[in-house]
Amino acid sequence: QSVLTQPPSASGTPGQTVTISCSGSTSNIGSRPVNWYQHLPGTAPQLLIYSNNQRPSGVPDRFSGSKSGTSASLAISGLQSEDEADYYCAAWDDSLNGYVFGTGTKVTVL
Amino acid sequence: QVQLVQSGTEVRKPGASVRVSCKTSGYSFTSYEINWVRQAPGRGLEWMGWMNPSTGNTGYAQRFQGRVTMTWNTAIRAGYMELSGLRSDDTAVYYCARGDFDASGYFFDYWGRGTLVTVSS
Numbered sequence: 019q020s021v022l023t024q025p026p027s028a029s030g031t032p033g034q035t036v037t038i039s040c041s042g043s044t045s046n047i048g049s050r051p052v053n054w055y056q057h058l059p060g061t062a063p064q065l066l067i068y069s070n071n072q073r074p075s076g077v078p079d080r081f082s083g084s085k086s087g088t089s090a091s092l093a094i095s096g097l098q099s100e101d102e103a104d105y106y107c108a109a110w111d112d113s114l115n116g117y118v119f120g121t122g123t124k125v126t127v128l
Numbered sequence: 129q130v131q132l133v134q135s136g137t138e139v140r141k142p143g144a145s146v147r148v149s150c151k152t153s154g155y156s157f158t159s160y161e162i163n164w165v166r167q168a169p170g171r172g173l174e175w176m177g178w179m180n181p182s183t184g185n186t187g188y189a190q191r192f193q194g195r196v197t198m199t200w201n202t203a204i205r206a207g208y209m210e211l212s213g214l215r216s217d218d219t220a221v222y223y224c225a226r227g228d229f230d231a232s233g234y235f236f237d238y239w240g241r242g243t244l245v246t247v248s249s
Contacts, residue, residue, distance in 0.1 A: 110233075
């Protein structure tokens with residue numbers, strides 16, 4: 019049972035904006051930076067956003083992250099077919115003294 | 129370029145142990161931690177623990193304490209994850225990932241392609 023909760027699914031048509039939420043607590047999101055990973059089945063997960071809102075080199079600026087209190091969000095603007103994947107939020111948890119992933123959200127491009 | 133290359137598919141019987149390797153290249157091996165993450169069929173990502181080749185320290189997720197051991201060989205730039213007392217619900221793809229820090233956070237910036245471990249009698 020993950021301590022970070024995400025909606026199981028999200029969808030949109032090409033060009034739309036999809037937003038994924040991630041709800042945590044004071045021991046993780048509330049006190050630690052949030053990261054986001056994109057995972058296509060059968061491939062290695064990819065770091066999408068780190069430290070709440072930073073994009074690694076090579077990640078399109080269509081992806082953006084934000085955090086407020088004990089919640090975080092990932093927005094995908096200008097949705098494209100290649101964005102179909104599973105998305106996970108993650109953060110260090112001070113109570114568990116470990117890294118925790120969200121429950122994951124499957125994004126479908128209609 | 130940074131690469132993490134993992135060992136191949138493993139099949140084990142319940143109660144056995146498995147060791148997965150992660151050979152790295154393209155960066156200073158002792159300057160970064162290596163983490164292990166798994167994904168069981170139909171489930172999400174699950175963090176298992178970290179190892180620091182520079183300090184010699186390791187840290188394991190509570191649910192794997194006593195069953196997992198993470199080691200490394202600096203000479204060949206490889207990390208290892210050994211899981212013992214295997215059960216059917218340990219069937220999963222196991223990933224290694226490089227851990228990096230910035231001013232405020234900790235994240236996994238490069239990942240291996242995964243090793244499928246199947247536990248079946």
